[in-house]
Amino acid sequence: MKTYIQVFLTFARNSLVRDLSFRTNFLLQCVTSISWAIMNWAFFKIIFAQGKNIAIGKGTGWTENEFFIFLGTVWIINAIVQTFFMPNAQEFSELIRTGNLDFALLKPIDTQFLVSFPRLNWASLANFFLGIVVVVFYANALMHDAVNPLSLSVFQVLSYIVFIGAGVVIMYSVMISLAATSVWLGRNQNLYMIWFYLTNFYRYPMEIYQRGVIGWGLWGFFSFVVPVLVVANVPARTLAQPLRESGGNRWENWLILLLFTMALVSLWVSRRVFRWALSSYRSASS
Amino acid sequence: MSIIELNDLCKTYKVYQKKEGLRQSVAGLFRREYRDVNAVRGVNLKVEEGEFVAFLGPNGAGKTTTLKLLSGVINPTSGEAKVMGFVPWKRDNDYRRQFALVMGQKNQLWWDLPAQESFRLHQHIYQIPANQFQKTQDELTELLDVKRLLNQPVRELSLGERMKMELIAALLHSPRVLFLDEPTIGLDVVAQHNIQQFLKYYQQERKITILLTSHYMQDIEALCERVVIIAAGTIQYDGSLRGILNRFSNVKRVTFQLAEGQSFEALDRFAPIEELQEPKVQFRVPRSDVPKLLSGMLDAKRVVDVTVEDPPLEEIIAELFTQAAKNQKDSSPEWLGGN
Numbered sequence: 001m002k003t004y005i006q007v008f009l010t011f012a013r014n015s016l017v018r019d020l021s022f023r024t025n026f027l028l029q030c031v032t033s034i035s036w037a038i039m040n041w042a043f044f045k046i047i048f049a050q051g052k053n054i055a056i057g058k059g060t061g062w063t064e065n066e067f068f069i070f071l072g073t074v075w076i077i078n079a080i081v082q083t084f085f086m087p088n089a090q091e092f093s094e095l096i097r098t099g100n101l102d103f104a105l106l107k108p109i110d111t112q113f114l115v116s117f118p119r120l121n122w123a124s125l126a127n128f129f130l131g132i133v134v135v136v137f138y139a140n141a142l143m144h145d146a147v148n149p150l151s152l153s154v155f156q157v158l159s160y161i162v163f164i165g166a167g168v169v170i171m172y173s174v175m176i177s178l179a180a181t182s183v184w185l186g187r188n189q190n191l192y193m194i195w196f197y198l199t200n201f202y203r204y205p206m207e208i209y210q211r212g213v214i215g216w217g218l219w220g221f222f223s224f225v226v227p228v229l230v231v232a233n234v235p236a237r238t239l240a241q242p243l244r245e246s247g248g249n250r251w252e253n254w255l256i257l258l259l260f261t262m263a264l265v266s267l268w269v270s271r272r273v274f275r276w277a278l279s280s281y282r283s284a285s286s
Numbered sequence: 287m288s289i290i291e292l293n294d295l296c297k298t299y300k301v302y303q304k305k306e307g308l309r310q311s312v313a314g315l316f317r318r319e320y321r322d323v324n325a326v327r328g329v330n331l332k333v334e335e336g337e338f339v340a341f342l343g344p345n346g347a348g349k350t351t352t353l354k355l356l357s358g359v360i361n362p363t364s365g366e367a368k369v370m371g372f373v374p375w376k377r378d379n380d381y382r383r384q385f386a387l388v389m390g391q392k393n394q395l396w397w398d399l400p401a402q403e404s405f406r407l408h409q410h411i412y413q414i415p416a417n418q419f420q421k422t423q424d425e426l427t428e429l430l431d432v433k434r435l436l437n438q439p440v441r442e443l444s445l446g447e448r449m450k451m452e453l454i455a456a457l458l459h460s461p462r463v464l465f466l467d468e469p470t471i472g473l474d475v476v477a478q479h480n481i482q483q484f485l486k487y488y489q490q491e492r493k494i495t496i497l498l499t500s501h502y503m504q505d506i507e508a509l510c511e512r513v514v515i516i517a518a519g520t521i522q523y524d525g526s527l528r529g530i531l532n533r534f535s536n537v538k539r540v541t542f543q544l545a546e547g548q549s550f551e552a553l554d555r556f557a558p559i560e561e562l563q564e565p566k567v568q569f570r571v572p573r574s575d576v577p578k579l580l581s582g583m584l585d586a587k588r589v590v591d592v593t594v595e596d597p598p599l600e601e602i603i604a605e606l607f608t609q610a611a612k613n614q615k616d617s618s619p620e621w622l623g624g625n
Contacts, residue, residue, distance in 0.1 A: 006410040014407065018398045021439075102359045103394040107411050108382035114411075282299060283360050 007109065008117055015120040029123035033082075037075055037127050041134070044071060062205050065145070066240040068138040073236040074203050075131030077164060081171050082124035086195075088116055089179040093191055096182040096277075099284025112274045116176060139239060150241060160239045163256070166263040167231035173266035174198065174226060180270075180277035202228040205236075227262035234259040287371075289463065289495050290333035290356065295365035297326040297351050325351040327519035328365070333497065335462075338489050340510035341499040344607040348519040349499040350389075353465045356497070357387045369463060383412060386456035390468035393452060395440045401451040402436045405458060412459035419458065426454045430484055446477030453481070457488070466498040470505055482508045503600055515603070517610030531596045534606055538576050539595045541568045545588035556582050565590075570597075 019026050048064045062070065092115045095101040104114045142150040178191055201222045206229050209219035222229040234255050303319040304311070326348040333339055341349040354360045356367060358374035358381070367374055372381035395404040409419045427433040430450040440448060449469060456464065466485075470478045486509055489496055500506060506513060507527060515523040515530070523530060540557075544550070544565050553559060553567055557579050561568040571579050576594060583589060 003410060003413055007407065010403075010407045010410050014396060014399055014403050017403065018396070021398065098392075100392055100394070102354065102357070102387070102389070102392070105359045105377065106357060106382060106385075106387055108379040109411050111377075279361060281360065283354055 003109065004113060007114075011117050012120050015118075016122050019122050026123050029121075030126040033079075033124055033127050034130060037130050040075075041068070041071065044068070061207060062240075065138045065141050067205070069135050069142070069240040070205055070232065070236040072131045072134030072138065073164070073239070074232045075127045075134065077167055077171065077232055078199075079124055079126070079128035079131060080164075080168050081175070083121050083128070084117065085172050085175050086124070087119040087121045089175045089195075090191060091115075091119055092176070092179045093182040096281065097284070101281060102283055105278070105281075111278065112176070112271060116172070135239065142240065152239070156238055160235045163235035163238060163259060166259050167235060169263040170227055170231050170259075170266050171199075173263075173270035174228065177270045177273040180273050183277040183280050198226060198228060202231050202233075206230075206233045223258065224262075227258070227266060230255060230259045230262060288332040289335040289370055290331070290497070291366075291368045292329050292331040292352075292356075293366040295326055295329045295352070295355060295367055296324070296363045297348075297355060297360065298363045299323045299325055324519050326355065326362075329516070329519070329521055331514065331521065331524070333495060335495055336493045337512060338496045338510050339498070340506040340513045341497060341516055342506060342513055342603065343499075343516040344611065347517045347607075347610075349516055350467050352516070353387065353467050353497065353499065357385070357465055358382070359387075383459060384461055385463040385465065386459070386461040387465040388452055388456045388467065388469055390449065390466075390471040393440070393448060395448070395451055395455060397441050398439055400437045401432075401440055401443075401455070404440070404451075404455055405436075408455055408458050414459055422458055422460065423454070426457055429487070430454065430480070446473050446480070449473060449477070449481065450484075453484070460492070462494055464494055464496045466496060466500075468500055469498070470500060470502055478502065478504065485509055503603075507599070515606060517607055518613060522606060522610055527599070530599065530602060530606075535597060535602045536573055537570055537597060538573055539568055539570055539593075539597055540576060540579055541566055541593045541595070542583055542587070542589050543591040545590050548587050556586075 044067065048067075092101075095104065095115065101115070104111050107114055139150070139152065143152065175195060178194060182191075201218065206219060206223070209215045209222075209229075219229065237252065237255075299322070300320045301323050302314075303321050304314060305319075325346075329348070329352060341352065343349050351360070355362050356369055356374050358377045361375045370381065370384060372378050374381065395401055396407075405419075405423060408414070409416075414422070424433075427436060430453065432447060432450050432454070435443060435447055435451075440451065443451065453469065469485075470481050473481065482505060485496070485498075488494075489509075498505070498510065511526060513523070513525065513527050513530065514521055523533065525533070539560065544567070546565070548565070550562065550564055550567065553562070557569040557571045557575065559567060560570040569579060580592065580594075583592075
């Protein structure tokens with residue numbers, strides 16, 4: 001275990017040294033991701049300003065402030081994924097294509113670990129902090145709500161953090177499994193696109209899917225097959241408690257169970273897929 | 287027990303056969319033709335601890351594939367291999383801590399960072415104690431004369447310097463077995479020589495087992511007692527470098543330097559002339575004809591100097607490769623249609 005921590009810290013350190021040696025690039029990346037987040041926030045602000053009729057929250061139980069906690073949570077998770085996993089998943093595809101995965105296979109350490117963490121994109125962490133600011137700001141607003149104030153315990157805040165952790169595990173597993181398919185596809189430049197399409201569905205409260213055949217179909221698929229829907233939903237509703245007025249939702253606890261089950265299952269599946277991919281790996285010309 | 291043992295090792299790749307033209311490319315989306323490439327077919331080999339063995343062979347002979355199989359990077363199609371008692375493709379951590387692979391065409395160091403950072407990463411991955419790490423690194427950087435370059439980003443190093451760093455990275459954990467795949471490719475003569483010297487010294491000092499592939503005859507002449515010639519996926523020869531001459535070459539080059547005033551006419555009555563450059567004449571004759579040629583020439587001409595040599599090794603090996611390629615073509619693999 002000590003080895004793994006040391007190796008991880010060395011990766012983190014080396015990536016930071018590397019990122020900082022390209023100073024302008026680093027700053028630009030920070031600015032870009034922060035600008036994206038602000039535009040994202042402004043977009044929903046405008047939607048909510050249109051009146052409740054077209055609001056995301058209509059009929060779903062999520063009010064404006066609650067929804068922004070959800071949004072902040074999505075930013076936090078996205079930032080973690082983009083800092084730790086995105087560059088590595090892309091690099092992993094590239095390692096397979098060029099045959100440089102050879103070197104990872106030589107090392108006396110778990111190969112999945114070794115290809116999952118070598119590059120950390122520190123600039124993406126900007127949104128992580130911005131997400132925290134948003135979540136804290138809107139949680140505070142909800143706690144001072146005149147009509148229906150929110151009460152938060154330390155336990156709930158801790159749960160929120162643990163749930164985010166479990167959500168991140170799911171995102172990691174989906175991503176590394178997708179990247180591993182490069183072994184069979186030879187080239188997988190679609191990775192980013194597929195990822196983008198999939199994660200588009202996790203950015204909204206699950207209530208918006210719970211209507212009609214297509215909606216429920218999507219809900220089922222993204223809850224049980226590619227379980228990205230629970231990733232942001234479970235932590236966000238723990239904190240924002242959108243349905244507290246009506247006495248909560250009876251499947252709240254089931255969702256938590258689903259989150260942890262899916263985190264374990266998807267991690268296990270990702271390891272199977274990874275090993276399977278390695279056994280089909282054929283390296284590339286010298 | 288031998289430190290490396292290969293029994294009937296085979297590796298077959300299935301290769302997609304891409305045809306020319308747009309129409310064929312579109313057709314290829316629906317129906318693909320594959321061809322079996324037998325990169326390694328039935329290799330048997332035993333290497334004892336402390337040996338320095340060269341793998342020699344034309345491009346595509348199966349040298350690199352064999353090294354990759356031995357490193358556990360790829361799985362074989364059939365056959366067995368054991369290195370230090372481990373089956374390589376099981377990728378046991380205990381095995382991986384004891385060997386290293388260096389590939390001249392690929393680099394494992396972090397491109398944008400100084401080599402020092404990559405070395406430190408290796409220290410943690412291989413769990414090398416700090417004092418031992420420092421000692422080994424000092425020793426290796428001194429031997430290869432790259433100490434001053436440790437803090438320079440790898441991308442700013444020359445190819446030769448980078449190769450030295452790659453070697454250091456591979457040797458930090460003091461492997462017992464080292465696989466070198468064309469470690470001197472693309473290097474100038476001086477850099478090549480440096481690396482040869484280093485490898486020679488290091489191997490003798492540490493008594494480690496090294497398998498080397500190279501296209502440079504100098505590398506092999508300088509380093510290896512034992513040469514394994516591999517072509518068309520099978521071993522064609524296994525023995526000493528000099529042994530190749532005895533086994534595959536039946537001819538000698540005999541050069542005479544004639545005294546001044548001697549006529550150079552009609553010399554070809556003695557033997558076929560390979561080169562004539564007055565006052566020297568060179569013949570190429572079967573080994574058994576050498577005495578006859580010598581006595582004939584010495585009787586007929588005033589000779590100042592005589593040398594009898596083997597033809598250059600490159601020439602013999604090139605012939606061997608051509609022959610092997612021909613044999614392979616004759617037994618070319620069958621085509622497999624469809625998916």
